Amino acid sequence: MNWGPTLAEDGTKFRLWAPDREVVTLEIADGDAVPMTRSADGWFSTSASVGPNTRYRFRLSDDLAVPDPASRAQSGGVHGWSVVVDHTYEWRTSDWIGRPWEEMVIQEVHVGTLGGFAGVADHLWKIAALGITAIELMPVNAFGGTRNWGYDGVLPYAPAESYGTPDELKALIDRAHELGLAVFLDVVYNHFGPDGNYLGAYAKGFFHAEVDTPWGGAVAVDQAPVHRYFVDNALMWLNEYKFDGLRFDAVHAIENDDFLDAMAAELRAKTAGRHIHLVLENEGNDADRLHASGYDAQWNDDFHNVLHVLLTGETSAYYADFADRPADRLARCLGEGFIYQGEGSPNHDGKPRGKPSAHLSPTAFVAFLQNHDQIGNRALGERLTLLADRQKLRAATALLLLGPQIPLLFIGDDHGSESPFLFFTDFHDDLADAVREGRRKEFAKFAAFADPEAREAIPDPNAHETFHRSHAHPGADATAWQDLYRNLLKIRHEQIIPRLRNAAAIGAEAIGEGAVVARWKMADRAVLTIALNLGDEAVAFPEIEAAPTYADGDAGQPGSIAVWLQP
Structure with missing residues (x-):
């Protein structure tokens, strides 16, 4: 069975996989409570004579009612009511089929810092005018509170209420396509956030409790209902919202290549006739997933890491893997893709990481100087404009934009922003305390924050000010950076991109x-x-x-x- 509500002429069909429960009741806001029928495999279903905009939830017991885990929209946050959504939308760009992969120049953006879906839509013309050809939205699925990076999402099918409505997200994508911009979405299928995830209350089999991950038990993608949950989610974004591609967050934490390959095959089959691009984040540097497996490329952290060492001289934490002979390592990255292709690395306790990648096309790698992780996972969220020599940063930018790997920028790069991008959340009570203290404890191993008083300077993720400081404002020499990016992208479009296929x-x-x-x-x-x-x-x-x-x-x-x- 598929997850979530299905609209029909005579009402709406509701379903929930709750194998740990014997009784589930559908509750309609301001309406009836409807008993649901249980099948032998744990699926509950029922129909009700209701239509779009109906608010509903599932009653599990006298003291527990939960939102639909496949809710298409929420009212009142992730603990509130789910909403039936009619995905009918009159697309102005119904004939859009996308852009070829080699044309991609991607800018990663955080929807909340630009004012929601409508704010991003208003910003798009500036991005297109510079020569950028695609935007990538950090995760937009519903999370606890009103501000978050998105990786703490708990309702993958529902756009975050604080960002706007499903139709406003579609309008953003429609406007991007009018401007010739492709739109990617970052999706998280390796874990759920800590606030608002009720799956364990009725479907413990959704997770493998015995498989440890940084977020608890591993997601059980080998189970048919779980497999469908995520694959159908990907299909929803690609077909109902018309995203041009997906970036799959930290797939090394899923630890199931069969799932990844089957998902890619199904997504390709069900989006035929369009340019759809599937990109991985994979700490394992698994070249096999980039060769005839359905994925276009992988974010190449090695590119960033070695260039960060060369630009800043920093060699702590994961940069230790790139501290020795950084020029040789950069040469390997440019010539072969991955730097680590099976060698042991200090930051991974000497364990081997990666597979040979020299046979892959340069366009199988997404290169970047910084992104949300590499800025926001710093204690103070500093950008390279504050860490690197300006002239060297200009040269590295030219390498990024004129090299044959697919370039990714972060919002603010193109106007030399010096604004921090900090880790921010909107948690409360004990969870807020745990996140704040966990964040400060994380940096205790760094010399600059060894003193407890120094760690007090690390911004509180839950403070409203932390979020507001993370808005990208133009730097003091914004015009010079804009001119540089515009010039380099003009050269890329005229002389590099037409020659990229099969380079x-x-x-x-x-x-x-x-x-x-x-x-x-x-x-x-x-x-x-x-x-x-x-x-x-x-x-x-x-x-x-x-x-x-x-x-x-x-x-x-x-x-x-x-x-x-x-x-």
């Missing part, structure tokens, strides 16, 4: 302690060469007779980059 690395090597040169054969057999120096000493760039397609800084000097495209 392949020729090789890459370190030419100094912080300098590399990398080469790729493009689709038309032109050779793309990028030489970059993020070190502190001058190096010799390759001697190429042709003038560079792009250059910044004095060739070979610290903070310089040169890019050539040769027939």
Whole structure:
């Protein structure tokens, strides 16, 4: 069976998988209580003569009523009433079929910091005018409270009430398509948040309690109802909302490749005729999932991590894996995709991580200098504009936008924002205390926060001010950064993207302690060469007779980059 309500001419059919319960009652707000029929496999179902906008919930006992775990909208938050939604919407862009993967230049955005779905829609023209071709929304499913990153969601089918209505989300996507922008959604299928998750009260089999994850028992995607719960959720976003792609958060925590492969196959089959893109976040650097398994690409944390070391000199926590010979590691990243391809790493207790990836296309990797994780998981949420030398950051930005990997930006990058992006939530009482103290304890291992008094400076995730400080404001030299991004994206669209399909690395090597040169054969057999120096000493760039397609800084000097495209 499928989850959630189904509208029909004579009313609505409701269903719930509650194998741990013998009796469940459908409650209609301001209406009747309707007994539900239980099947042998734990599914409860019933029909009621109600239509769109009806509020309902499921009564499990005298003292417990729960929202629909597949609620399409909520009234009164994640502990409130679920709402029947009519997904009929008159699309202005009904003929939109998307954009090819190699055209993607993605900007990640947080809906709440832009004022909800309507606020994002109003912002889209600025993104499109710069040359960005796609936006990626951090998770928008319902979570506890009114502000959150989205990874604490508990109702994956329901857009967060504080962001707007389902129709407002569709209007956002419709407007993006009018502007030629693809829209991705970040979805979380590896865990549920701590506030408002009632599944354990009636379906303990939804989780494998014996499999430990950072969030408790692992989600039991090998169980048919659970498998359908997530696959149908993905199909809802792609078909009912017309998202152009999904980014699957931390799939290494799902630990079930069969589920991932089956999901991709079904999503492809049921979205035929459109450009639909499926992207993984996978700490395991599993190249197998990127080769004939249905996934277009993986977020390449290795790209960010090694460039962060080169730009900032930071080598603590997970950056320790990239502290040794960072230029050699960057060369491997540019030439082969992943840096860790089966080697042990200090941050993983020496355990091997990754699989060989040199056979993959450069476009199988999404590259970024920073994102919500890499900024927001810092104690004070600092951006690279505050951590790195400006000229070196310009050079790294050019590498990101002119290299053949698919570039991802974070909201504010393009105007040099110096605003923090902090970890924020809207929890209360004991949970708020636990999150606040857990956040501060997490950073106790860092020298700067070893002193308990120093940890008091870490912003309280639940404070309203923490959320407001996380809005991206233009930096002092916003115009210069805008000009840089506009120029680089113009070059990418005119000279890189038309040559990207079937591009392949020729090789890459370190030419100094912080300098590399990398080469790729493009689709038309032109050779793309990028030489970059993020070190502190001058190096010799390759001697190429042709003038560079792009250059910044004095060739070979610290903070310089040169890019050539040769027939």
